[in-house]
Amino acid sequence: MAPGYIVGATRERVGNAEAVRELFEDIVGRHRFDELAERILPGYVEHDPLIRSLDGGLVGFWKRLAAEFGDLEVTVRNLVPDNDRVMLFVTWRGRSRAGALHTAELFRLEGGRVAEHWDVVDRSELVELGIGPGEAGQPAGPGLVGPHTELEEANARLVRGAYRTVFSEHRLDLAEEYYHRHYAHHNLRTDAIPSGLDACKAFVAENLAMFPDLTATVEHVVADGDRVMVFVLWRGTMTGAGRGGGPTGRELVMRTGDHFRIAGGKVAELWEVVDYLALRQAGMPTP
Template identity: 55%
Template sequence: MTTVIPAGQRERNAELVRGLYEELYRAHRFDAAGRFFHADCTEHDPLAASAAGPADRWQAMTREFPGLRADIDHLVADNDRVMLFATWTGRTRSGEPFRLHTAELYRTRDGKVAEHWNVVDRDVLDAHGLAGGPDGEGQPAAPGLHGPHSDTERANAELVLGAYRDVFSDHELDLADRYYHQDYRHHNMRTETVPDGLDAFKAFFADNIAAFPDLVTTVDHIVAADDRVMVFVTWTGTLTGAWSGGGPSQLPLQMRTCDQFRIENGKVAEHWEVVDYLALRRAGLPTP
């Protein structure tokens, strides 16, 4: 059965979010916030929820980092949801360069943003003396696809969910071949040292599972459009084993990531990620 996707909805929501970034986060037209956010918009970012709205939080950040601006790196629009990666660049008050990677999820209603979640590399903020907040703070999940999707999009989503279930939570590394191409490409938004390919993938996660024998993943949000799937994921475990970078610390891990997958011929061909490295550091491991 072919599912009919509402014509133009995804495109309109993508344009709404791109306009938001252009007006507020690049041109600094803070008085335009009402064009993009509902007055009763629900804000799940603990760093922004204490402000009087997204424009106030943004203005505070520009005072801390003059010239701050955001560029959208990847964007997936899925019915009433838009998920993206953003790179924020500017300068510190002392003139040093500032660079931050985040992932953002917007739920739209009637042409404006009604709800917002994100994943922030709080390790960068912490290095600049800004409070990173508690791990796993205040962002409730909205799991599962929302709205109509094509059969291919649903199959792609099930592929990604299966990988998190079988490989990352059940630790069945031998099943990774079922989900990933042998020569798949891996992109970390913070470091270029992450190797490509399934063999490197298995070695990396064998190391992680040895360090965190109780490692479990929970997919909190998922969107799918065309050949792309993006997810927000919470990783939990305890550093009770040895890892190539350190351990065991006996400390808990509660880390959030956002991952984008490009699916080709029924398997992952390419993967991008934003990681909250502060959670990893608090568990006792070094960060890139």
């Protein structure tokens, strides 16, 4: 079960967390689109190229989803507030459609209203809805912003170090420095990814065999208590084979939204939203 958010001591974090949760569950989820103008600043900055190209920007995109699903239901998951920023996962589903759309959202707020927006979207589902696919690239800002506790700073360093050392430098022999031996992996779309440190190392090894030049770059990071949430850019070339695909020689350019729970100075749990269209384009079968 995905956790709720863990709030720090500041009133700003609590207020922004509730503002974003209300935005999705009470405003968008209940199709009260006429109230959105009160929640989004005029001239807000949209960083998703696809959403920016649509009439109405973010509001237009949400209205399009509501029209495609008909009976749209919105569920907020894994929300992490961090000073003026809030990162979260959102599940979009409707009884008239099979499956669901999963997105990872990042907002910067001013006075409780949306001032900037970034996201990671499973674009494979957007294509099924007749939207997009759009571009994957968005501007990065990988550092923590504003005041944080020593624990939050240490947790963010741990997560960035795991991506750098294990995934980009391919040091599987150092995985236990970053991951708990009872590490649990949760993917919102599939249950096929195994948990446990040994299974984690085997999963990473298989990915590195398919993409020997794989790199992972943290684009955004937020931290609150024992939680860290990031957007990550993955690059590589599928010159190997595995999981029923490859080698194709195609380039992988993929973004994910990843939410971590840290315990005892190591990653204990991970939840993720993946852009599966990028994996398909590289030639890998997807769930």
